[in-house]
Amino acid sequence: MAGKRHILPGFKLTLGYTILYLSIIVLIPFSGLLLKTFAGGWEHFFKTITEPRVVASYYVSFGISLAAALVNGFFGVIAAWVLARYEFPGRKILDAIVDLPFALPTAVAGIALTTIYARNGMIGSLLEPYGIKVAYTQLGIFVALTFIGLPFVVRTVQPVIQDLSVDVEEAAATLGANRWQTFTRVIFPALLPSILTGITLAYGRAVGEFGSVVFISGNLPFKTEITPLLIITKLEQYDYTGAAALGFVMLVASLFILLISNGLQAWDNKRKGIA
Amino acid sequence: MAGATTTFRTKVVAPRRATAESPWIKGTLISILLLFFGFFLILPLYVVFHEAFSKGAGVFFKTFQDRATAHAIWLTLLTAAIAVPLNTVFGVAAAWALTRFQFRGRSLLISLIDLPLWVSPVIGGLIYVLVFGRQGWFGPWLFEHDIKIIFALPGIVLATTFVTFPFVARGLIPLMQAQGHKEEEAAMTLGANGWQIFWRVTVPKIKWGLLYGIILCNARAMGEFGAVSVVSGHIRNKTNTMPLHIEILYNEYQFAAAFAVASVLCVLALVTLIIKTYAEWQAERQLRAAAESVE
Numbered sequence: 001m002a003g004k005r006h007i008l009p010g011f012k013l014t015l016g017y018t019i020l021y022l023s024i025i026v027l028i029p030f031s032g033l034l035l036k037t038f039a040g041g042w043e044h045f046f047k048t049i050t051e052p053r054v055v056a057s058y059y060v061s062f063g064i065s066l067a068a069a070l071v072n073g074f075f076g077v078i079a080a081w082v083l084a085r086y087e088f089p090g091r092k093i094l095d096a097i098v099d100l101p102f103a104l105p106t107a108v109a110g111i112a113l114t115t116i117y118a119r120n121g122m123i124g125s126l127l128e129p130y131g132i133k134v135a136y137t138q139l140g141i142f143v144a145l146t147f148i149g150l151p152f153v154v155r156t157v158q159p160v161i162q163d164l165s166v167d168v169e170e171a172a173a174t175l176g177a178n179r180w181q182t183f184t185r186v187i188f189p190a191l192l193p194s195i196l197t198g199i200t201l202a203y204g205r206a207v208g209e210f211g212s213v214v215f216i217s218g219n220l221p222f223k224t225e226i227t228p229l230l231i232i233t234k235l236e237q238y239d240y241t242g243a244a245a246l247g248f249v250m251l252v253a254s255l256f257i258l259l260i261s262n263g264l265q266a267w268d269n270k271r272k273g274i275a
Numbered sequence: 276m277a278g279a280t281t282t283f284r285t286k287v288v289a290p291r292r293a294t295a296e297s298p299w300i301k302g303t304l305i306s307i308l309l310l311f312f313g314f315f316l317i318l319p320l321y322v323v324f325h326e327a328f329s330k331g332a333g334v335f336f337k338t339f340q341d342r343a344t345a346h347a348i349w350l351t352l353l354t355a356a357i358a359v360p361l362n363t364v365f366g367v368a369a370a371w372a373l374t375r376f377q378f379r380g381r382s383l384l385i386s387l388i389d390l391p392l393w394v395s396p397v398i399g400g401l402i403y404v405l406v407f408g409r410q411g412w413f414g415p416w417l418f419e420h421d422i423k424i425i426f427a428l429p430g431i432v433l434a435t436t437f438v439t440f441p442f443v444a445r446g447l448i449p450l451m452q453a454q455g456h457k458e459e460e461a462a463m464t465l466g467a468n469g470w471q472i473f474w475r476v477t478v479p480k481i482k483w484g485l486l487y488g489i490i491l492c493n494a495r496a497m498g499e500f501g502a503v504s505v506v507s508g509h510i511r512n513k514t515n516t517m518p519l520h521i522e523i524l525y526n527e528y529q530f531a532a533a534f535a536v537a538s539v540l541c542v543l544a545l546v547t548l549i550i551k552t553y554a555e556w557q558a559e560r561q562l563r564a565a566a567e568s569v570e
Contacts, residue, residue, distance in 0.1 A: 009469035014372035029402035103544040105498025107518040112319040169294040208395025211500035228397035
C-alpha cells in the first residue's frame, strides 16, 4: 500500500487547492474568532460567558436539545426498524421523506411549526383547552429541535439493521428465545452504538440550530432564548468580543460533541472487529 | 464477497416466521411511525401549501410580482450559482486528494472539512463579521477603500459557501474510497494524462455521487437562514435572500405571502429529495457493480 503512494497524478494540485480553499473559507475566519474571543482579556471573557441571561440560554439550548435528541432516539429506532424490515404500501415514500428536515430550509420549518402549534393553529387549538401551550414556550423549541434532528437516528440505525444477519436471530429463536428476548439480548446490543451515534449527531445539530427555533420560541430572555440568538443580539449591539466569546463557547461544545461521536464510532468499529 | 452478501440480503426481505414479529406488534410499530412522521414531517408540509393558498391563488401569484420578492428570489439564485460551483470544484479536488493518496494528516483534514456541519450556522456568519465587519480584522482597511463585504453580496456568498462547504466532498469521499482506483491506474498505463483520466474514467464512475452532493449543497445554499441572517443586514431589495424575505413577511403578518415564498422553497426541497433518492439508488448500483467487478 505504502509503495504506490503517488501513482496517479494530481496529488500536489488537489491537496494544495483543498488546503488553500479550506484556509480561506474555514481556517482563517476561525482564527479571527479565536483572536477576537480573547481580545478583551480573560476576565471579560469569563464575565460574558457567565452572565445570568447567557447561562439561562445554555440551559435552554443544551437542555432542550438533549430532550429532543433522546425522543428522536426512541422514535428513530422504531422508524429505522419499520423502514428496514417491513413491507407496506407507501414505505418508499416514507423512507425518502425522512430527509425532509435536511432539505427543507429551517425558516420554512420554523414558520410552519409555529403556525401548527400557535393558539389558533391545527394542533395548538386542540391543546389550548387543556392549558397546554406549545408555540412561544420551551415546548415549542422542543418540537422544532425534534423536527430538525429527526433524520439522524433513522439514518445511522437503518443501515445497521439492514446489515444485521438474520442467521443470528434465527439462532436465538432455535435456542428458544422469544422475539422480545431476541430483541433485547441480540438485536438491541448490536444496534446500540449506532443509536448512540445518531442521538449524538441529532444533539450536535440541535445545539446549534437557529432558523427553525427563532420563530417558535418567542425569544423571551431567561425563558426561551437560545445561545445562538444571544450571539446575534450581541452583534447587533456591536459587542463583537461578547459575540465572539459566546461563539467560542458554542464552538468548544460542538467540538466536544464531535469528539463523543467519533469515540462512539471507534467503539463500534472495535466491537465489529472483535465480532 | 461483498457482492455476494448484498445480493443475498435483497432476497431475505421477508424474514421467516421465527424472526418476524407478530402482526399485532408490526401494526403497532407501523402506526407509531405513521403518527410520528405525520406530525413532524407531513403536517408541516401540508401547512405550508395550505397557508400559501389560504387567501386564494390571486394573492399567491401576486406575491411573486412584488419587487422585493422577485429580488429575493434573484439574490438566492445568484448566491447558489456562485457558492455551489465553488464547493463542487473543492469537493472533487478534496475527494481526489483524500481517496487517491495516503498522506500524514489525512484524517485531520477530513475532520476539518466536516467542521462547518458541526458548528452552529450563526457561527458561520459570525466568523466573517469578525474578519470583515467594521470592527473586524480587515474592517478599517475595507472601509477606507469603500469595499463592502458584510451586509452585501460577498458576505452572503461567503456565509453560504461556509455552511455548504462539506456537502460535495462528503458525498464523494465514501464512494471514491469504495470504488478504488484500479481503472484510473489502468488508464494511466495506457498513456492517458491526468485530465483525460479524470474526465473519461473518474467522472463517469462518480457522477451519481457527485449529483447527490451537488443537489444537497444547492438545497442548503438556497435555504440557509442563520448564517446569512448574521451577515446580510436584512436590507430589502438589496441583501434579502428568500429565507430572510420569508422572515420579514411573516413578522409583518403577511402570512399568505410568507407561505407563498415558503412553498417555493418547499417544492425545491421535495424535488431535492426525489433527485437525491434517485442519485443514491444509482450510486449504490454503481458501487455494487464495482464490488462485483473486483471479484
